[in-house]
Amino acid sequence: MRHFKTSCMITSKLKGILHNIIQFSEDEYEFIEPYFEKVVLKKNQILLEEGQLCNAVFFVESGVLRNYYDNNGLDVNLSFTFENQFTTIIEAYINREPSKISIQALEKSEVWTIRIRDISKEKGSFANLSTFIRRIAIRVLFATEEHHNMIMMNSPVDRYRYLLEKKPELIQRIPLTHLASYIGITRETLSRIRSNKY
Amino acid sequence: MRHFKTSCMITSKLKGILHNIIQFSEDEYEFIEPYFEKVVLKKNQILLEEGQLCNAVFFVESGVLRNYYDNNGLDVNLSFTFENQFTTIIEAYINREPSKISIQALEKSEVWTIRIRDISKEKGSFANLSTFIRRIAIRVLFATEEHHNMIMMNSPVDRYRYLLEKKPELIQRIPLTHLASYIGITRETLSRIRSNKY
């Protein structure tokens, strides 16, 4: 299914977000604009499928994405990306290899597909550009770090409590079925934790 | 216990490694050299303790380090750093906050303590410097990503097999006691997995 392309103009809202990461000049914005593409995903639509190359970084303007690994038919959710956050499949993106991980919209979502990596070496590129990419990469990896620490440092019950306190938007917006594997347990166990059986 | 400072001259070996990450000019090397300090750690000596600020990035010239979290007296090992690898406590380093994680030498180790972050804004600093820091950060975070994927994608037995195949140096050099929490299980269970009880 092809994405529905609604616009290629960088909105002022997005510009504001980008500005907090790096200060591009107006010339630079004009230069990179063609490499930004906004797509609208329907609920459950796949943005990136396992096995594909991942040549873009994604920015969620509205909606939620999930990055998941298909473990013989059983999904393992690795991360969720909300409004105003970036995501990509770092390993696939950096090493230019097929992704083992897929990205799917959990709700109707507006997502910017940012393909600026490959202009880094072209004539007319500028130093800011690769700095920008590295900063995004650090943000994305940093989110993984946080999840990694949560998984390693706590028992399942404590992980749920941690999310309740530190990431309430996850608990509220992500269906239990998807949250469970993110916490590292089954749906049934999460359901029982939630109703205070433990 | 104070570290024994053996040298502050960047060796040609280290220069070679740095060169693969960023090309500093000779002038730039001279400028950053005072911010490199080599320390020799005895076996089991602590390099960074929970609660301290982490203002450096570390490079292991020889030996092995472990990054671990003290979960009420019970260690959880988050990563091991071997020769020619970098490490730091990313969250503490970037946010300049006390570290929840400690770093300890598992063997006698020679480690470079690199404190270049805080010269980034000084007079005389150069663009390369912050690029260098970000590249190191990405390397360190990338290693966490790999571990995160291993933990999330596999059962304990498969995680052990994964390490056997992909990271044999871990299995060979890291004592079982420390490996266990890294794999996310107890010593006893790892011992049984190793002797093929499962």
Next chain:
DNA sequence: CCGGCTATGTGATAAATATCAAAAAACGAG
């Protein structure tokens, strides 16, 4: 508003892993 689909909850049971205790093996200092 209805019917079908999907998500969540619950109970019974099985499987995996932790815990505790103690023996065996490996290691290291002198």
Next chain:
DNA sequence: CTCGTTTTTTGATATTTATCACATAGCCGG
């Protein structure tokens, strides 16, 4: 080499979590 310490192994048991089966609730499209 030897003694004492630390690490690893092993066994018995307890606990946690998964699995399976099914009931219930919530949701969406017509």
